[in-house]
Amino acid sequence: MEIGISHYLILSGILFSIGFAGVLRRKNLLMLFFATEIMLNAVNVAFAAIGNYYGDLSGQMFAFFIIAVAASEVAVGLGLLILLYKKYGSLDLEVISSMKG
């Protein structure tokens, strides 16, 4: 069976959903970030696949920039996470709900 674009896209969809479910499920902020990474990777796969299918390089470039952005996002996010941990002493979402109401 020939691997067509639909395979890649379905796979990307599945991975994205796994990441999405993880985002919804996780109560620990660090694990939440992990799930976000999963989502980003899935989208990268999708871009690359579509780019390949149409013979267009744009897909790969987009994925490239997504990687760059994700990296910087992790840097800043983890810095904030550390500060948050210093303030609250815990990374549990249930505990860090000071914006209630």
Add this chain to the structure above:
Amino acid sequence: MEDLGYLVYIALFAPFVGSMFAGLLFGNAPRTHLTGIVASALIFVTFVSSVMLAMHVAEHGAVHVTMMDWISAGDLTIPFGFLVDEVSVTMMVVVSLVSTIVHIYATGYMNHDKSYNRFFSYLSAFVFSMMILVMSDNFAGLFIGWEGVGVCSWLLVGFWYHKADRPFEENPSISPSWAANEAFIMNRIADLGMLVGIFLIYWNVGSLQYDVVFDALPNLADGILVAIAIALFIGAMGKSAQFPLHTWLTDAMEGPTPVSALIHAATMVTAGVFLVIRANPLFSLDAVSGVSMFIAILGTFVAFYAASMALIARDIKRIVALSTLSQLGYMFAAAGLGAYWIALFHLAAHAFFKALLFLGAGNVMHAMDDELDIFKMGGLKNAMRASYIYMGIASVALAGLPFFTGFWSKDAIIETAFNEGTFIIWGMLVITAGMTAFYSFRQVFFSFHGEKRYEALGFHPHDMYKYVLVAMAPLAVLAFGFGYFMDEYKEFITRNLPAYEMSHHTHSIAWILGGLVLIVAFAGVFFAYKKYAGKGADAWQRDEKFEQSFIYKLLENQYYVPKFYDQFIVQPYTIASAKFWEFDKKVVDGSVDLIAKIFYVSGDVSRGMQNGNLSSYLNWMGVGALLLVLGAVMTAFIG
């Protein structure tokens, strides 16, 4: 006649000015005699202008002024217009004279009352409404005055509104506010009939002006005429307390005595008679003769019915109120039989002596610290000479004894009944005349003759202030002498009203008929004297056994009519009202509240979204994203 328009406006608006003066300036101030003096003076101004207008009308005929257009909508034009003709000027003079005297009386009677200013405001407002009623030249203005006197009557009967409700056995009128409500509601029921009549008139004639309507009457269908007559008479029944809308009159005695004297003797209750007299072109048509006969029969029945209840009444004001009811029956009998001018004459005469009677009763009550029960009075004639004389004069006039006014006016009505061939009515009126004499003198003898029962109970009676007694004098003079002017009055009034004459046959036996009535009246007085005026060994004793008899109980409970109304009308209606109130609260209010509640609840529920928990925010984000994606897919597939 335009230059006399100013007299009309003075006569009309002087009481209004007095009412506003007392109400607006002194409404909340402590009582001050100035209000009473100003109000009385303004009513006297009304009286003077009414007399001047009367003299003018006697010489030159009616005065018709139109103040301004009130309603002018398409085909419907109703102006504020005033017609002063013989009929209305009679009413104006009577009303203003009695009102002046009552106002002066009230300055003395209400001297110790806290709400003195409020009283004069209401009283003058009443006179203003009555003037509108009497002077108006169209049915709409009449109705405005009608409603105005109804409202003022409610205000005045319920003047002592803070008195608490008492049970029916203790006080059949329960309380002033209850009596006021009863009066107003009963009048309202009757007003519905009147409004239907006015609508019918407008619908068929296209105008509400008296002259236009009366000219157009002969052209209308019989059925319509009968319907209008019945509807207008229903209105008159309420105002003049004819059966079955009569119970409010005796209960209205809860108001202060000047109110009873003015409203429930001389003016408001005669408005119904005035309406019938005013609409005489309608009631004298052949097509409506059935209704007129019904009016006469009902009037006779009420006369008898009220007199029977007065035979054993103990409350002094109730006796006088029942006698008013009885005399109203006489007036309606006369009007129903076609003798309109005789009815109007009796109306005027009755106003004078009835007001005098009420004011005298007020004097007695004032002397006895507001005690109403005649069983507790007796032998007051030495302590209260002037009031004794006044009440004596008034009672003689009421009983129809010779030389006094009542003799001429009442006899004319009884003669009319004979003249028309309605012998049953005649017979009942004669018997009622005897009963009238009996109960009115019963009351006089109970209060002023016999043993001094009040001494044992610790009362120290003294007569009213001198100036009040002097003010009551004109009424006494009129109660005595008004009857002598009957022929001149007939001459005057029949320019407007149909000239009812006794037939030749009746004329010849007039003295026999008159003599018969006199015998009956004197018999009544004699019986009363024998029973109640004795002293010492002849003194009256309470007959406990008689008070337990069926006939006594029947009369005492007013033929159980009030109980019947309460049981079968008031209570079911109250229950129904309570149910409707529940419905209103739960359904009507509830649905409005529901809308507000929906917003509240949805807000409260949505508040749960903002709980500061990142995970739940992400959940909601997911839901939103899902919806967007779903929308995109949908549009992609559809579009």
Add this chain to the structure above:
Amino acid sequence: MYEVVAFYVFAVSTTILFLITAMSKNVLYAMSALAAGMVMISGFFFLLGADFLGVVQLIVYVGAVMALYAFAMMFFDATKDIKEKHSNPAMVFLLGGLMAVLFVVMFSAPIIGDNVQALYPYAVDEFGHAVKNAEHVGMVLFTKYLVPFEVAAVMLLVAMIAGIILAGKKMDYSLTECEATDEELHKEIKKEEA
């Protein structure tokens, strides 16, 4: 043939590893699974002929980002199992499942669609052979995607500085301005720690 096998191998392993990341209670396991999953993702890129992208994925994602995560994890207590309170697990799976279905539906659109045109088609060099991927990326990156490239560079710089400031100690104290000696600096640091 090899492609098919490779695809399915990579697909299955990626799915399993990412499942572990999303579901595991242990931070360490989750992180390790994430790193491994990313390696497998790069495999996909190689399969698709995006060599440069695959290498970048390995170096940046697996090498740098996961290292960063590992260091961050050291701040927190990793031996403890994370006890998570799940109020509504069914909702989560439902949403995830629906999302998956919708995405699948959505992504089948290009298969059906006909109107897609390539913006930057694979170039052909002067000899008529297809250009190698890295060369191609270089050509496009520095000509057509130059501005995003520079902006991304600036953004990375800013992110780096931000990360240092957020995570560092005593970042409001300026060495050069105060001209403090080493001892004073150490004293300040000790005071802050105490």
